Amino acid sequence: MRFFCSLTASPPGALLALVFSAAVLISAAGCKSNCRQLSEKACDCTSSSTERTSCLQIAANKETASGVIITAEDDDRCKALLDQCDCRLIDTPAGKERCGFAVSSDAGQ
Numbered sequence: 001m002r003f004f005c006s007l008t009a010s011p012p013g014a015l016l017a018l019v020f021s022a023a024v025l026i027s028a029a030g031c032k033s034n035c036r037q038l039s040e041k042a043c044d045c046t047s048s049s050t051e052r053t054s055c056l057q058i059a060a061n062k063e064t065a066s067g068v069i070i071t072a073e074d075d076d077r078c079k080a081l082l083d084q085c086d087c088r089l090i091d092t093p094a095g096k097e098r099c100g101f102a103v104s105s106d107a108g109q
Contacts, residue, residue: 033070035078036063038085042099045087 032040036059043055070078081100089095096102 033063033078034075034082035070036060038078038082038100039063041082041085041087042090042101045090 039059039062040056043052043059046052046055078100081098085099086095090099090101093102
């Protein structure tokens with residue numbers, strides 16, 4: 001309650017700055033490519049928080065340091081995979097295919 005009261009007593013500019021900062025942080029979370037989101041989803045499938053944190057750091061580093069440019073076609077493919085990737089199945093061959101970590105056995109036919 002004290003925090004709320006201090007906000008209402010603040011000048012309108014301070015409250016506006018706080019709202020703007022929150023909006024920027026929220027919108028920045030939506031700026032990740034579908035491929036980055038797919039990588040992060042795979043990290044969510046790890047068994048421990050330590051592995052997850054390490055996985056997320058590796059995903060972030062690969063995206064920024066690799067210099068690989070994600071095309072619109074890549075992003076569309078990642079979006080499709082993102083919708084079907086399921087952590088419960090990720091350790092199975094079919095689950096790996098659904099998440100884009102393995103090539104379908106009938107892909108070359």
